[in-house]
Amino acid sequence: MNVRIQFTYLTKKGSTTTFLSEEMPAERALIIAEDIDKTDRSKDLYFPDPHGYSWTVKELKKYMKGIQTEPHNITVYFDGGYDHNSRESGLGCAIYYDQNGKSHRLRRNAFVEELFSNNEAEYAALHLAIKELEIMQVQHMPVTFVGDSQVVINQLSGEWPCLEEELTKWADRIEGKLNELGIEPEFQLVSRKRNKEADKLASQALKNIEITSLIEIENQ
Known part of the structure; x- marks a missing residue:
């Protein structure tokens, strides 16, 4: 499944802006999202799919684990x-x-x-x-x-x-x-x-x- 990464970025002074990535495989999106989370400058991170549904990190990880069966x-x-x-x-x-x-x-x-x-x-x-x-x-x-x-x-x-x-x-x-x-x-x-x-x-x-x-x- 392909998804995008959407999240809100917070600067040190409290300004915010929203980013939306290009479409990519879900496995890659999770790896990048984990790296984004390490910055402690992001919130409201979701993974919109092409069908209009937005996945949370927990939901997408559960889906990727279940997909093996x-x-x-x-x-x-x-x-x-x-x-x-x-x-x-x-x-x-x-x-x-x-x-x-x-x-x-x-x-x-x-x-x-x-x-x-x-x-x-x-x-x-x-x-x-x-x-x-x-x-x-x-x-x-x-x-x-x-x-x-x-x-x-x-x-x-x-x-x-x-x-x-x-x-x-x-x-x-x-x-x-x-x-x-x-x-x-x-x-x-x-x-x-x-x-x-x-x-x-x-x-x-x-x-x-x-x-x-x-x-x-x-x-x-």
Whole structure:
């Protein structure tokens, strides 16, 4: 989770002013806050997050301690495939994360018939991944989403406008769910070669090969 540091600074003569830092990882913010506290010149120190909540030092430390037992350091690979002849779609996602000091990989795919384009299938694959995150009870957490769809990545990053009605509906649905879960998304565009795991899952779904697996891995 990323936060800012906000505090009131007191001079020797009693003047005060308020400072608000740039956004940074919560771990780093706590280290800097401890250093600020040593000056004995600060008061009312809080950590505002991107969702409008301000954490106290005690709350943020408790959150960071508890996070070790929950999924964190999450990277999601997603891909959607569309068959123009049959109008069928295959969705695939691979979720890598840490929990309780161990690394894990969750793979999931799905066969879908009601979509109308490859771009829509890509959006649906991302939505499938986010639903898996919801099942995993991922909340108030940064998550990296990796895909090879320029349309999805650039539209959700705000680089491209979303003009098609169906894609706008998917984008709104995804952004709404991310906000509901408090997930801070980072979108990364990669080549299909670097997204081959999710691509394979989507292709298997098109062949009605259902994949749902969870394994512990040596290195994430």
